[in-house]
Amino acid sequence: MDGFQIIKELEEEKRIDQSRLDVLLQTGNREVVEYLYQRARAVREKWYGRDVYARGLIEFTNHCRNNCFYCGIRRDNTVVERYRLSGQQILECCERGYALGYRTFVLQGGEDVFYTREKLADIISSIHTRYPDCAITLSFGEWKREDYQCWFDAGARRYLLRHETASREHYSQLHPQEMSLRHRMECLQQLKEIGYQVGAGFMVGSPGQTREYLLKDLLFLREFSPHMVGIGPFLSQKDTPFAQEKNGTLEVTLRLLAILRLLLPKTLLPATTALGTVAPDGRELGLQAGANVVMPNLSPVAVRSKYTLYDNKICTGEEAAECRKCLEQRVELAGYRIVTHRGDSLVEIE
Numbered sequence: 588m589d590g591f592q593i594i595k596e597l598e599e600e601k602r603i604d605q606s607r608l609d610v611l612l613q614t615g616n617r618e619v620v621e622y623l624y625q626r627a628r629a630v631r632e633k634w635y636g637r638d639v640y641a642r643g644l645i646e647f648t649n650h651c652r653n654n655c656f657y658c659g660i661r662r663d664n665t666v667v668e669r670y671r672l673s674g675q676q677i678l679e680c681c682e683r684g685y686a687l688g689y690r691t692f693v694l695q696g697g698e699d700v701f702y703t704r705e706k707l708a709d710i711i712s713s714i715h716t717r718y719p720d721c722a723i724t725l726s727f728g729e730w731k732r733e734d735y736q737c738w739f740d741a742g743a744r745r746y747l748l749r750h751e752t753a754s755r756e757h758y759s760q761l762h763p764q765e766m767s768l769r770h771r772m773e774c775l776q777q778l779k780e781i782g783y784q785v786g787a788g789f790m791v792g793s794p795g796q797t798r799e800y801l802l803k804d805l806l807f808l809r810e811f812s813p814h815m816v817g818i819g820p821f822l823s824q825k826d827t828p829f830a831q832e833k834n835g836t837l838e839v840t841l842r843l844l845a846i847l848r849l850l851l852p853k854t855l856l857p858a859t860t861a862l863g864t865v866a867p868d869g870r871e872l873g874l875q876a877g878a879n880v881v882m883p884n885l886s887p888v889a890v891r892s893k894y895t896l897y898d899n900k901i902c903t904g905e906e907a908a909e910c911r912k913c914l915e916q917r918v919e920l921a922g923y924r925i926v927t928h929r930g931d932s933l934v935e936i937e
């Protein structure tokens with residue numbers, strides 16, 4: 588099958604099937620790959636122009652009850668120094684972020700039972716009351732429907748929960764037995780039903796990932812049609828069972844970003860921190876492959892180096908106090924511009 592033809596048909600939403608996507612994943616033809624990026628950029632510009640949405644990321648706790656094999660803040664990691672931000676500290680992050688122009692705050696953390704449903708609802712409604720023009724995004728894992736509902740009622744409108752892999756076999760290679768793909772998917776479904784704008788996604792090049800699994804991820808995402816899709820390379824972390832595993836690559840991540848842009852034209856696609864870690868210009872290249880969101884770190888500098896999901900994470904040093912400035916320059920050099928409105932997804936909520 589002709590790669591150029593497949594890309595055209597994908598863009599026209601004519602024919603999308605596993606074997607066609609597989610050709611795009613596999614091709615070594617540089618002209619086809621270049622054409623793929625070119626079309627992804629065109630589709631992104633059709634819907635979002637050259638705008639890049641910025642989200643202020645607040646990593647508020649690195650305590651976690653889970654034990655995912657890949658993750659540096661897993662329960663069994665005794666080396667990592669644990670921290671929690673108080674409600675007051677979180678609000679201070681928002682205050683700094685608001686002054687810097689952010690209109691979306693992402694509260695991200697491990698699954699930390701210290702923050703009860705009520706505590707979190709309090710924090711969310713304080714942010715919502717103080718910054719009614721801002722969107723509040725949550726990203727702290729698997730909870731009960733009632734919890735998700737309560738936080739929605741408190742004012743949160745978006746939830747990021749990567750599915751990690753759409754294959755049951757692969758899921759069990761990445762997670763201990765007590766975790767299940769079924770529960771993950773149930774959570775995603777509930778979030779959608781409650782009315783959240785939902786983000787899913789996966790790591791590129793995670794241990795055991797095959798092309799077949801990637802194709803399943805792509806077809807799942809096409810079907811689930813999330814408002815946002817977060818992907819970034821898997822990066823090993825020295826105190827996890829995957830310490831010796833190979834990292835995902837820049838090239839495969841970029842290619843998947845471009846394919847996702849064609850598969851889900853209006854979705855929000857972040858150029859992730861992991862992408863900026865695997866290559867110094869990774870996020871810029873991500874934007875040029877179809878990504879349209881960046882999520883600079885707003886956490887207090889003192890805790891940043893403790894939120895180490897993987898090794899060598901960027902933006903953790905003193906010099907990163909103002910990710911906003913750094914990213915603004917990077918985005919401009921890549922030919923885009925950061926905009927400061929809420930940046931809602933164009934994907935309709937059905």
Ligand code: 5AD
Pocket residue numbers: 657658659748749751789790819820821822823824861896897
């Ligand atoms: N490398 C890259 N990404 C990781 N994540 C967790 N651990 C790693 C790692 N070692 C990703 C997961 C999770 C998100 C918050 O970060 O996909 O959902």
Ligand code: FES
Pocket residue numbers: 883884901902906907909910911913914
């Ligand atoms: Fe954080 Fe560049 S974006 S230091």
